[in-house]
Amino acid sequence: METEKYGALFTPWKIGNVEIKNRIVMCPMGGTSLFGWFELTGCHFDKEAAALFLERAKNNVGLIIPGIAPLRDTFWGKWLWQNKKMFEDLKLFMEEIHKTGAKLFIQLTAGMGRSWAITELVAPLHKNKFTRALLKPILDTSHELASPSPQPSRWAHDIECPEMTVEQIHEIIEAFAKTAKLCKEAGVDGVEVHAVHEGYLLDQFAIEFFNKRTDEYGGSFENRYRFAAEVVKAIKTSCGADYPVSLRYSVESKMKGFCEGAMPGEDFVEVGRGREESERAAKYLEDAGYDMLNADNGTYDSWYWAHPPMYMPENCNLSDVAHIKNFVSIPVVCAGRMDPEVGAKAVAEGKIDAVGVARQFLVDPAWITKLIEDREEEIKPCICCHAGCFNFSSSKGHANTQDLTDTMGLSRCALNPETMQSKKYYIAPAKKKKKIAVIGGGIGGMEAAILLAKRGHTVTLYEKSADLGGVFIAAAAPSFKEKDKALIKWYIRELSRQPVTVCLNTEITDLKTLDADEIIVATGAVAKKIPVKGAETAVEAIDYLLGKKEVGETVAVIGGGLTGCEIAYDLSLKGKKPIIVEMQDDLITTKGISLANTSYLRDYFKTNKTPVYLETALSEIADGKVILRDKEGKTFEVACDSVILSVGYDPAPVAAKGRRVHVIGDAKAVGNLRTVIWGAWDIGMKL
Secondary structure, eight states, X not given: OOHHHHGGGGSOEEETTEEESSSEEEOOOTTOOTTOSXXXXXXXXXXXXXXXXXXXXXXXXSEEOOSOEESBOTTTXXXXXXXXXXXXXXXXXXXXXXXTTOEEEEEEEOOOGGGOOOBTTTHHHHHSHHHHHHHTTTOOHHHHHOBSSOEEOSSOTTSEEOBOOHHHHHHHHHHHHHHHHHHHHTTOOEEEEEEESBTOHHHHHHOTTTOOOOSTTSSSHHHHTHHHHHHHHHHHHHHOTTSOEEEEEESOOOEEETTEEXXXXXXXXXXXXXXXXXXXXXXXXXXXXOOEEEEEOOBGGGHHHHSOOTTSOTTTTHHHHHHHHTTOSSOEEEESSOOHHHHHHHHHTTSOSEEEEOTHHHHOTTHHHHHHTTOGGGOOOOOOOOTTTOOOOOOTTOSBOSOHHHHTSTTOOSSOTTTTOTTTSOOOOOSSOOEEEEEOOBHHHHHHHHHHHHTTOEEEEEOSSSSSBTTHHHHTOSTTOHHHHHHHHHHHHHHHTTTEEXXXXXXXXXXXXXXXXXXXXXXXXXXXXXXOBTGGGSEEHHHHHTTSSOXXXXXXXXXXXXXXXXXXXXXXXXXXXXXXXXXXXXXOOOTTSXXXXXXXXXXXXXXXXXXXXXXXXXXXXXXXXXXEEOTTSOEEEEEOSEEEEOOOEEEOOSSOOOSSEEEOGGGTSOOOHHHHHHHXXXXXXXX
C-alpha cells in the first residue's frame, strides 16, 4: 500500500465508544438487508446478504452498514421486533463478523413515504379502492406511501400519498426502540437511523417543502425535526446512552422543485434543506443524541446526488459534507463517488472522519485488500450504471417500470453476477474439459472466455479487429466515461492472466474452420438503418463516438434513448449545440435504466435549454436542416449543421444457434452490460 496516498484510511477511529479499525465504511444499499428485502415470505435472516458481508469483512472493510431494514415487513405487516428467531440468527452471524475485526451497524428505516417506488403492477391496484382494500392484508400500500402531508408520489404522480397519523408516528418510534434493543442484544455494534436523507420519510418530515402539517410534527424547525429527534431519544432510553446511533443524513437537498434537481455548480434557489438550515440541523440532531452523520446530498427529486451516475463528478458531495463537519463534534462520513486517494487526503486534513463506499463493494469484494497489497490495477471498477443494483426506472406518466422480480432483487451487480446471486451464478470446475472457441472480443466475449478458462476449458478468443472491447470502446469514448475506459483495461488485463489464446485481426466467417467442441458467438450488433431521404448523409452514433467523423456546431441527434442522450450530453460538454429528436413521449423510456441516471440527463437538458422534440419523427435530412413530423402529422423544419443517428441496433451473429453453437450478448438480443455479462454466465456455466 502506498502509505503516502492511502495511509490515513487505515487509522482507527471511534463512533461513541466503538472503535473502528479503519476509515472505510461499506455504506447501506437497498437489497442488502440482513432481514431480507421485499420478499413475499416476510422478513427473515438473509443468508445471501450475510455471505456478502462476511466476504467483505474478511477483505478489510472497517465498518459495514447493511441496507435498510423496514421496521415493519413490506409484506404481511409484521413488525421486525416480533421476529425473535431472526435476531437469534443475527447473533451467531455477528460472532463471525467480529472474528474478522470489522464492526457492523444495522440500518433501520422509518419508511419511504412519497419516495416508495411503487411499481406499474401495484399502482393501479392502489388507485382502486376495492383492490386496495383487498390487497391490504398482504401489502398495505397506504401504509407504505404514508407521508407527512398529502402529496403526489414521486414515482406515480397521479397517486396522492395519505397523511401519516400521530399514532403511526408513535408506533414507528416505539418500533425503533424495540428493534434497536434486539440488535444490541444480538451483538450488533450500533444502529443507523434511516433517514434524514435522500427524501425518505424522516427527511420528508424535516423538509418544509414536503411537510405542511399543523400539529407538533410540522411547521417550526423544531417540529419538523421532532420525529428524528424522538427516534434517537427512544433508542438511547431503550439501549443506553453509550449505544452508538448513526444517522443517514443529506447535507443539502439540491432541489429546485417537485421532481426537479439541481446540477453540480448550478446557481439555484433551494426548496429543500439548504446549507444554512443544515448547519443548524446537524447540530440539533447531534444534541438530540446521534453519534455519527453518514452523509451525502440529494432527495429522490435530485436522485443523482445520492446515487451518482457516471455523469456526476467524483467526490461530488465532499465539499458540502466537509462544510457541515464544522458544526458538529461527532464523526462525519462522506459518500458519493468517493475516490480513495481524495478521501484519504480529506481524512488526513480533518475534513471528514471516514470514507463511505457502496457499489464498488458489489463489483469487487476484495478491492480494499487489493489496495493494501498494491494491486490497484486488479480492482474491477464500478461504472455507476445502476443496472443491477438499483435499476428502478421511470419515464413520463409511469411509476417504477422495472419488473417486480428486479424490484425484489436489488444490489445485484451488472458486472459481477455472483453478487447476491451466489446460488445461481458461481464458478465450478467443468465436469468435462473442452476446446471452446469464442468469436468476438467485446465485453461479452471476454467475459465468457475468462469464465470458461477459470472452469478449466481450453479457450481461444477470435477478434476481427486489432483491439479488444468491441462496441464498448465507442461507448467508453466520452470524457465522462473514465470508469468505462478503466473497465476495458481491466478486462484486457484479466484476460491476459488466464490461459486464453487471443487471436486479433482474425475474422471468422466459417465455423467449420474452427477446431472446437463448442463455439460461443459474441459478435454484437449493427446500427439500424432508417428509410428516410438523406439518411446516407448522417453520421452513425459509433462513428461519432470513435471520432471517425466530424460534426458541426448545431447537431440534431435522432434518437433520445440512452446512447442518443449521452451523445447529446457529450456534444454539450464540448460546447456544441445538440438538438434531440425522439419518437417516444419522454427521453430514455427503456426499462432497467435507473431513474438516478435518466433524471440527471433530463434535468441537464432542461437546465441547459437543450431543444428536445418528443413524440416527433424524422422525415428527411436536407442540406442544413432536418424535416420533422409531430404526433399530429404536421411537418416542420429545424436548422442544423450535422445529424447523428442513434436509432438502435440489430443483433449481428456470425452464425445462428446450433447444437454446439451458443449465441450471447447483443448478438442474441440487444441489451446492456448486465444482459451481456449475465448472459455469458448463463451459457458459460453450462458448458
